Amino acid sequence: xxxxxxxxxxxxxxxxxxxxxAAREYFFAAGESPEVEWIExxxxxxxxxxxxxxxxxxxxxxALLLDQIAGADALVIATPEYNYGIPGPLKNAIDWVSRPxxxxxxxxxxxxxxxxxxxxxxxxxxxxxxKQVLAGTLTPVFPCPEFAVASAHECFSDGQxxxxxxxxxxxxxxxxxxxxxxxEIDFEH
Ligand SMILES: Cc1cc2nc3c(=O)[nH]c(=O)nc-3n(C[C@H](O)[C@H](O)[C@H](O)COP(=O)(O)O)c2cc1C
Numbered sequence: 001x002x003x004x005x006x007x008x009x010x011x012x013x014x015x016x017x018x019x020x021x022a023a024r025e026y027f028f029a030a031g032e033s034p035e036v037e038w039i040e041x042x043x044x045x046x047x048x049x050x051x052x053x054x055x056x057x058x059x060x061x062x063a064l065l066l067d068q069i070a071g072a073d074a075l076v077i078a079t080p081e082y083n084y085g086i087p088g089p090l091k092n093a094i095d096w097v098s099r100p101x102x103x104x105x106x107x108x109x110x111x112x113x114x115x116x117x118x119x120x121x122x123x124x125x126x127x128x129x130x131k132q133v134l135a136g137t138l139t140p141v142f143p144c145p146e147f148a149v150a151s152a153h154e155c156f157s158d159g160q161x162x163x164x165x166x167x168x169x170x171x172x173x174x175x176x177x178x179x180x181x182x183x184e185i186d187f188e189h
Contacts, residue, residue: 001034001181003027004072006041008079008090008126013159015116015152016078019170022161023076023114026174034182039068043093054099062096069097069105074181075139076112081119081126091133098137106137108187112177114147116155122148140187142177 005024007017020040027036045061053059058066069075079086098104113130115123124146131141147169149155155163161170 001031001074001178002037002039002072003074003076004039004041004068006043006075006077006090006093008077008087010044010089014080015118015149015156016080018156018159018161019078019114019116019149019152020076021159022167023078023170023174026171027076027178029171030175030178039072041065041068041093043089046089046093046096049092049095054096058096065093066097066105069109072109074110074112074177075106076114077130078114078116079123079126079130081115081117081121081123084125085129086126086133090130094133094137102138104137106134106139109139110142110177110181110185110187111139112142112173114149114173116149116152118151118153120150122146122150122152124148142180144173144176147173 005020007014007020009016024038027038047059079090098106111134113127115127117123127146127148134141149166155161155166161167
């Protein structure tokens with residue numbers, strides 16, 4: 001089972017990237033059969049979307065991301081909330097891999113979304129916006145209450161998820177998501 005992980009933050013010490021690292025361990029633990037291959041996508045080098053550049057030959061960073069998602073069984077996105085919305089680099093990356101409309105690599109790929117923020121709300125507004133964007137790409141999002149890590153600075157230490165309650169919930173989320181992905185649902189209908 002190939003899982004592509006996308007962090008919506010480019011920041012070195014990002015809580016969202018740390019959240020993905022914590023999730024990765026639960027994917028590995030839950031995924032003995034089938035075994036999980038974890039691919040960390042890097043959206044930092046993706047240029048600003050320009051339809052003039054979106055021809056048969058894509059910019060290298062875009063081509064790599066397209067390739068990674070095309071070969072994946074599932075997508076996991078952890079995003080910060082910037083001004084009540086999703087960060088520009090994440091929306092930009094989604095726009096690049098969203099063509100052809102409704103038939104892109106994003107269509108029908110089971111996706112788990114989550115957020116972390118230093119605020120007490122944890123980035124749920126960004127998740128709402130992300131769900132709306134992914135509806136436009138026909139990307140099935142795991143139906144669950146928002147997994148949002150609030151006051152993230154109190155839940156992580158040196159890039160590790162140290163809050164036991166959050167870790168327990170994350171493990172459950174990953175196990176449930178994997179069961180959903182493996183349920184042989186035909187996401188194309
Ligand atoms: C430009 C900017 C706007 C932000 N707006 C929000 C916001 O609307 N809601 C929120 O919860 N946090 C907001 N934050 C705080 C970020 O969610 C917080 O810094 C978070 O840790 C960033 O994610 P990261 O640690 O993965 O980089 C904002 C931060 C920045 C830099």
